[in-house]
Structures are given as C-alpha cells and as structure tokens.
Amino acid sequence: MEFPQAILSRLRTSGVVAGFSVERVADAVPIARALLDGGIDAIELTLRTDAGIESVRAICAEFPEMLVGVGTILTPETAKQVHAAGAAFGVAPGTNPRVVRAAQQAGLPFAPGIATPTDLELAIELGCRFVKFFPAEPCGGIEYLRSMSAPYKHLNIEYFPLGGINADNMLLYLQEPNVLAIGGSWIVNKQLVESQAWTGISARAADVIKRVKESVKR
Known part of the structure; x- marks a missing residue:
C-alpha cells in the first residue's frame, strides 16, 4: 500500500526521525518521553533486540501523539507483528518482495531500503514511492x-x-x-540510556529541532 498522505505530511513536518533500538522494555517509554520533551515526535524503533515488539506496543499505548515507525523488518511474519503492535509504518534496510507484499497485505505502510538504481526499480515495481536510502553516507552521501x-x-x-x-x-x-x-541514530545515545539520563536525550533532541527550524524551510 502507498503511504497515507497524513503520515508523509507528518514526516516532512518532523524532518528528523529518531532511530534507536531498545535493550530493555522498561526503557522504551522513558526514551519516547524524552524525545517528545525535546520536540521530536517521530521515531524508528529498530527490531535488533528481543525487546523490540514489546517496546513498540508500550510506546504506542503510552504516546498516541508519537509517530511510531519500526525498522529492521526482515520477514513477512515480522511485518504482521509490527502492524498488530500498533506501529504507524515500517521500514527495512533492503527490498525483499516477500516482506513488502506482507506489509501491504497487513495494511502497514512500508518503506523498503534501497542503495542502487536496481533496488529502486524493484521497489517501484512493488508499488513503493517512499523509500529508505541506506546506508546513506557509506554509499556516497547526498551527491x-x-x-x-x-x-x-x-x-x-x-x-x-x-x-x-x-x-x-x-x-x-x-x-x-x-x-x-x-x-538520526545519534540522538538516543546508548550511554545516556544506560545511565537513564533522560534529560540528556531531551537536550540532544531539542538541539536537532532548533537547527532544523533555523536552517530548513519545510
């Protein structure tokens, strides 16, 4: 399915999506609250730990105002789980047709990962018009x-x-x-999470939002 315009508009307005994984479910809500306090209301919670899906559920339940995206969706079954957990959208590092189709069938807006023209053409053929460019800087950056x-x-x-x-x-x-x-994966600093320095994460988020508002017309 195509991304709903409401989600695309939210992403454009937000500009920066905080990307992070969660080692402990207990940290999920405090991280989300810290980001909201700093002005970031869009996240990509990556499924790189066993705490991933439960953390998605916790954040969606606690903060309906947060635009919750989920990353590292690598299997069709995971796409279904992410949708059931309440996520607004999903992304992946690559373009796997089986995963894209499962997300479409589940009703989960999905952005596959692309790094080459071939990747992009496959995503386009699957009906995707919003894609994740990954890994951006190692691939050659903005140029x-x-x-x-x-x-x-x-x-x-x-x-x-x-x-x-x-x-x-x-x-x-x-x-x-x-x-x-x-x-932005640098915003939720691992050391700050381990020390539960939530105000530090809020400060990093606020700095990002300040820079964007001062320099980018969106």
Whole structure:
C-alpha cells in the first residue's frame, strides 16, 4: 500500500526521525518521553533486540501523539507483528518482495531500503514511492543520492536517508526537495540510556529541532 498522505505530511513536518533500538522494555517509554520533551515526535524503533515488539506496543499505548515507525523488518511474519503492535509504518534496510507484499497485505505502510538504481526499480515495481536510502553516507552521501535518483525524478519518489547521518550533515539532506525526512541514530545515545539520563536525550533532541527550524524551510 502507498503511504497515507497524513503520515508523509507528518514526516516532512518532523524532518528528523529518531532511530534507536531498545535493550530493555522498561526503557522504551522513558526514551519516547524524552524525545517528545525535546520536540521530536517521530521515531524508528529498530527490531535488533528481543525487546523490540514489546517496546513498540508500550510506546504506542503510552504516546498516541508519537509517530511510531519500526525498522529492521526482515520477514513477512515480522511485518504482521509490527502492524498488530500498533506501529504507524515500517521500514527495512533492503527490498525483499516477500516482506513488502506482507506489509501491504497487513495494511502497514512500508518503506523498503534501497542503495542502487536496481533496488529502486524493484521497489517501484512493488508499488513503493517512499523509500529508505541506506546506508546513506557509506554509499556516497547526498551527491550519490542526487545522481542515483535523477533518472526517476519524474516519478516523484521521496527518500528517507539513514546511515552515517549526524547533526553536522543532516541539513544537506533536509534541503533536498525529494528528501522527506532523515533518520538520526545519534540522538538516543546508548550511554545516556544506560545511565537513564533522560534529560540528556531531551537536550540532544531539542538541539536537532532548533537547527532544523533555523536552517530548513519545510
């Protein structure tokens, strides 16, 4: 299924999606609260730990105002679980037709990962018009994205770059018309989570939002 315009509009307005994984379910709600307190209301919780799905449920139940995306969806069954957990959308590092179709069947808006023109054409064939560009910086960064996406500009594909993006280079991506939002994995710092320094995460989120508002018209 195509992404609902309401979600795409939220992502464009947010600009920055905080990406993180959760080691303990007990940390999920405090992390989400810290991000909201800092002004970030969109996340990509990656399923890289056993606490992933339960953490999605907890955040969705506690913060209906948070736009909850889930990443690292690698199997059709996981796509169904993510939808049942209440997530607003899902993403993956690559383009697996079986996973894309399962997400579509479940009614989960889904952005597959692309890194090459071949990846992008496969995603387009599967009906996707919003895709994750991953890993963004190792692939060549914003210059590579501009060149790679140029032949498909008339199709109005929109991109969600992640991988190697930070506070110093994020504005280069957000100033591109076809970049809807970027993923920021540096915001939820692992050491801050381990020490439960939630105000530190809020401060990092607030700094990001301040930079975006000062430099990017969205």
